[in-house]
Amino acid sequence: MxxxxxxxxxxxxxxxxxxxxxxxxxxxxxxxxxxxxxxxxxxxxxxxxxxxxxxxxxxxxxxxxxxxxxxxxxxxxxxxxxLAPALEDCADYYRWLFFAAGPVEAAITNTAMGFVLPEGRDRSAGYGSLDAVLDTLEQAVSGDAWICGDQFTAADVYVGSQVDWGLAFGTIPTRPAFEAYAARLRERPAYQRQKAIDNALIEQAQAATPA
Incomplete structure (x- = not known):
């Protein structure tokens, strides 16, 4: 196969x-x-x-x-x-991968859609509040290393995409830790190859769309 x-x-x-x-x-x-x-x-x-x-x-x-x-x-x-850490080093890997897929995705989407939690219902939402999510996310990407320390992993691809897109579309506020993390991601050759491919496809689609 x-x-x-x-x-x-x-x-x-x-x-x-x-x-x-x-x-x-x-x-x-x-x-x-x-x-x-x-x-x-x-x-x-x-x-x-x-x-x-x-x-x-x-x-x-x-x-x-x-x-x-x-x-x-x-x-x-x-x-x-x-791109996956050894089992003994995977705690941060799984923690932040699922944090980005759960609380980060939910909090940012709800906020972007204008959904406002009723007063006193933060605990029912799971993610608590957008501020709590962003403060926690900031801790995960602070410093000069990656999510799992010196090793770049799949968690950085997913968490990094959330940060990179959030900064580009204004759904994540500008903070030094977010900006520095995104800048490191954008230097990766694989990131640049992906952007070149998808940007070219977007341009082709737009050119084929009648004005």
Missing amino acids: TDSVTLYTNPMSRGQIARWMLEEAAAPYEQVLLDYGTTMKGADYLAINPMGKVPAIVHRGKVVTECAAICAYLADAFPQAG
Whole structure:
């Protein structure tokens, strides 16, 4: 069975996270580009991901969806890239990977959508408050190292994507720790390759769209 990964994506989506991870892992892959209103909701793709959203990957006949899961899976599937820490060093890896997929994603999305927690209901929301989430996230990315110390891992791809996108779109406030972390991420060759690919695809799509 081929070891190539099939990436289902749209360049204007979280599929950028999966592509970045594939580039970091040096994994062989082919892309299948989907449109939001047509192929992403078509029967063929819904058989792969019933949610009708991207990204999804297929590897060795198995489907993986959800960006954090894709990052963690690819780190394990391509261990030669060194993107998953040893078991004895994985506490921070799992902690911050799931923190970004849970409280960070929920708090930022709710805030961006204008959802306001009723007074006194912070505990019911799970993430507490956006301020608490951002202060905690800041601790995770402070300093000159990565999430797991000196080793860059899949957790940095996922957490880093949240920080990088948040700064770009204004959903995460500018703070020195966030800016410094994002700057280190943007220097990575795999990040730059991913951006070049997806930006070119976005330009092609925009050029093909009637004015």
